[in-house]
Amino acid sequence: MHIKLADLKTLIKNLHPLETKILLHYSLKDELTSTRLETELGYKEGHANQAFSWLAGKKLLAETSRTPHTYFELTDFGRKIFKDGFAEERIVSYLKENGPKRLPEIAVALGIENKDVGSAFGSLSKDNVLAMNAEKKAEYTGAPLPERFAVAKSLIKKASEAENCQLDAANLTKSEIEIMGGLTKKRGISETPFKTIERETVIYKLTEAFKGVADALKNSGITGNEIGEITPSMLASGEWKKGTFRGYNISIPPARIIPGRTNPYVQFLESVKDKLCSLGFQEFDGPLVETEFWNGDALFMPQFHAARDIHDVYRLKYPTHAKSIEEPYLSNVAAVHRNGGNTGSRGWNYNFDNEFTRRLIMRSQGTVLSAHQLHKAEIPGKYFGIARCFRYDKVDATHLSDFYQTEGIVLGEEVNLKTLLGFLEMFAVEIAGATDVKYVPGYFPFTEPSIEVHIKHPKLGWFELGGSGIFRPEVTKAMGVDVPVLAWGIGIDRMALMALGLNDLRELFCEDIEKVRLRKAKF
Numbered sequence: 001m002h003i004k005l006a007d008l009k010t011l012i013k014n015l016h017p018l019e020t021k022i023l024l025h026y027s028l029k030d031e032l033t034s035t036r037l038e039t040e041l042g043y044k045e046g047h048a049n050q051a052f053s054w055l056a057g058k059k060l061l062a063e064t065s066r067t068p069h070t071y072f073e074l075t076d077f078g079r080k081i082f083k084d085g086f087a088e089e090r091i092v093s094y095l096k097e098n099g100p101k102r103l104p105e106i107a108v109a110l111g112i113e114n115k116d117v118g119s120a121f122g123s124l125s126k127d128n129v130l131a132m133n134a135e136k137k138a139e140y141t142g143a144p145l146p147e148r149f150a151v152a153k154s155l156i157k158k159a160s161e162a163e164n165c166q167l168d169a170a171n172l173t174k175s176e177i178e179i180m181g182g183l184t185k186k187r188g189i190s191e192t193p194f195k196t197i198e199r200e201t202v203i204y205k206l207t208e209a210f211k212g213v214a215d216a217l218k219n220s221g222i223t224g225n226e227i228g229e230i231t232p233s234m235l236a237s238g239e240w241k242k243g244t245f246r247g248y249n250i251s252i253p254p255a256r257i258i259p260g261r262t263n264p265y266v267q268f269l270e271s272v273k274d275k276l277c278s279l280g281f282q283e284f285d286g287p288l289v290e291t292e293f294w295n296g297d298a299l300f301m302p303q304f305h306a307a308r309d310i311h312d313v314y315r316l317k318y319p320t321h322a323k324s325i326e327e328p329y330l331s332n333v334a335a336v337h338r339n340g341g342n343t344g345s346r347g348w349n350y351n352f353d354n355e356f357t358r359r360l361i362m363r364s365q366g367t368v369l370s371a372h373q374l375h376k377a378e379i380p381g382k383y384f385g386i387a388r389c390f391r392y393d394k395v396d397a398t399h400l401s402d403f404y405q406t407e408g409i410v411l412g413e414e415v416n417l418k419t420l421l422g423f424l425e426m427f428a429v430e431i432a433g434a435t436d437v438k439y440v441p442g443y444f445p446f447t448e449p450s451i452e453v454h455i456k457h458p459k460l461g462w463f464e465l466g467g468s469g470i471f472r473p474e475v476t477k478a479m480g481v482d483v484p485v486l487a488w489g490i491g492i493d494r495m496a497l498m499a500l501g502l503n504d505l506r507e508l509f510c511e512d513i514e515k516v517r518l519r520k521a522k523f
Helices: 005-013 017-025 034-040 045-057 076-084 087-098 103-110 114-126 147-161 174-183 210-220 232-237 264-278 306-310 329-339 367-374 417-431 473-479 492-500 505-509 513-518
Strands: 061-074 130-132 138-140 166-168 194-206 289-291 360-362 381-390 402-411 437-441 447-457 461-471 485-491
Touching (some): 017 210, 034 045, 045 194, 061 076, 147 166, 147 174, 264 402, 264 492, 367 381, 367 402, 367 473, 367 485, 402 417, 402 492, 417 437, 417 447, 417 492, 447 492, 461 473, 461 492, 485 492
Antiparallel strands (some): 061 194, 130 138, 381 402, 402 485, 437 447, 447 461, 461 485
């Protein structure tokens, strides 16, 4: 590509120093990567990538190859396993020495949380290593631990000795890769020994057009070390007198003045609030930081059960626990878990952990707002809230690691399943704008019956909009409520996909302001 002399003068005048140094330092035969520029020119990674982007836009640089790499980095949890061993190994060793024990007893003896003991027992029982005897105690069967534990420990040891505590997937065997797949799960497990890091090595080469530009730079005396900004220290020392200055292009048009407008997603959220308020609902709210008590225990989710992992939470590093839980709700809920309390239920039949219940976490579900509201709600009454929730989830077109739910409850002597289905239809049709709706039986520890509502997106197909049901007596009676309570938790982000005509949840939080400005709400 030949550049005219007039254009060449303008081009070199407006080159950034990051670009200039590359053009003066390298030749056509050089293969350039961000790592090479960081080493040889002292660039930061962001600087190198920015320079590549600018030069490629000017047709002075071209991408020649792109190679993906996958690395597995040891986490703090992995280092703990390296030191103490897997929970499964510790449980087996404990039962070998002490004989059959109940799961809560194992948790106390080994200092492992109830839910982690429950998960480990479930895994080992499938492998026939542990079994539950007639006394409801876990016992060791005598079978050896599966080979995957030895392989997993070997991988953790390798990573602990490797640079940056990382393993390159290219250096692992097929069987090690298969085992690693279970050590880096991102859903359904709160802590993993490894986290997956995916990178790409992109190689660039200068194009033929660069020759004329490089020669012009040398002839003009531009080095890339020109001063582009005067700092107070340069003024104080007089250093600015010794350097040369970058040229400025005064013909560049000024920035556009863009009037503000409401973000379409915010506008959608406000419309949902207006709709529900017009139907006589009262709005409730709550803190982002919650206790395990309100987030799970008050909703009759057992502390030890693997089902607790459905709501994979972020824990607070400091402070780790709340000072106390409100009474009489703590005592009522603890009794319901132990033996059913005054609900007519048998409960979960285990020793309720008052320490675990105070642990602080980021709210993982909107239903926690309903749990808070029950003991102070009017009967009859209708309440709703829009809650930001947090779960350790793999981000894709229909999942985010933090998301919004619209949560609601309706209390009254006359409410029933038919009433609930009417509300669900309203959400799906009138708010989300769905034309195809179906109801699917579901399971939630805190409702019976439980229903999932699904809608059909024109491109994404059928997906779950949210869950609902009628609160179990174990939830309501512990809070002093003795009438039917309808409850739902609807993914309002997913409703917005339909209402705004989008195909990916990530577009709701798009960083491209132009795309956001062009998007219009349909209400």
